[in-house]
């Protein structure tokens with residue numbers, strides 16, 4: 001199972017930080033069967049058992065520790081039994097670092113059209129062939145045990161935004177019952193099952209959800225139902241209500257977040273783990289991430305710009321290629337262009353979380369956050 005240890009020195013900083021009134025940024029170490037990993041951490045998203053356009057070797061080179069895959073997608077194609085026969089997800093995709101799989105909750109509610117939710121689970125139509133499918137806590141956990149990720153997620157409903165209070169209340173209570181069923185169905189030792197806190201955008205439901213799941217005692221907690229279109233201040237308010245209720249010695253994973261400004265705020269509230277499709281998705285339409293904001297390297301302005309995307313970046317793209325070259329590739333629809341912007345964006349976020357960890361360890365996270373936000377335009 002995965003143990004999370006906030007380092008002694010950091011805990012001192014953490015206590016100090018809380019004393020001077022700002023909540024708990026912390027640096028920790030996450031122990032899993034595939035290694036011990038540093039937090040705060042960004043986890044590249046590899047929905048269909050590949051982080052789009054980059055190889056496991058390149059992921060290792062850029063410092064990726066844990067990558068994500070999606071139970072919903074792999075359950076539909078190629079099937080999780082097939083992956084189990086191939087030796088599990090690590091073997092199948094040749095990745096020996098950590099893997100986390102989402103339970104399919106979010107995807108059923110966001111990808112699967114014509115879905116119907118009951119106490120038992122969720123019926124939906126496959127976005128691949130339109131066939132009728134069904135996911136329940138038991139099925140989602142079995143699928144994730146087949147895939148063999150180091151960290152798996154309980155089956156939940158990601159409440160849409162906005163949602164009526166009554167709907168959010170009933171859905172959150174059901175997600176807690178589904179978490180208990182997920183726990184009972186989870187029999188694979190050495191694999192950590194995280195619960196997912198819901199509650200919509202209602203403070204009281206967030207607190208009830210967190211307290212109920214903590215009393216079921218999970219090795220780690222996802223914070224779900226955020227980054228679903230709500231204004232950022234509302235997301236931060238939900239974090240403020242939820243994170244302090246989660247055990248200090250357990251990892252917190254904010255699902256589906258996000259842009260660097262959201263990461264630095266969420267770390268301030270005590271979040272340890274992040275995932276987001278943003279860096280890989282915007283890369284594929286020619287947008288690079290920098291500490292001053294986005295750089296659309298495809299723009300004509302960069303046609304004769306022979307500097308790298310970011311002169312201070314240590315990634316393969318910035319060390320060897322110019323904006324002009326990358327723009328040329330993107331305009332020519334050359335696959336290598338997408339690979340270079342993807343490599344840069346992943347490196348940027350992985351390096352950003354490493355810099356936050358260093359700032360926390362050196363007790364200068366607050367000033368790091370101030371400097372970053374002053375320079376970064378959303």
Ligand SMILES: CNc1nc2c(CC[C@H]3O[C@H](OC)[C@H](OC)[C@@H](OC)[C@@H]3OC)c3nc(N)[nH]c(=O)c3cc2[nH]1
Pocket residue numbers: 045046047068069070101102103104105106107110153156157158159196223224225226227228255256257275277
């Ligand atoms: C964007 N805002 C966002 N993403 C939420 C994801 C999905 C994360 C998922 O988001 C993509 O799936 C669509 C990624 O694939 C493209 C998945 O990576 C494998 C990733 O799985 C962790 C949530 N997942 C669950 N189970 N429950 C949630 O409440 C939840 C909330 C999210 N908000």
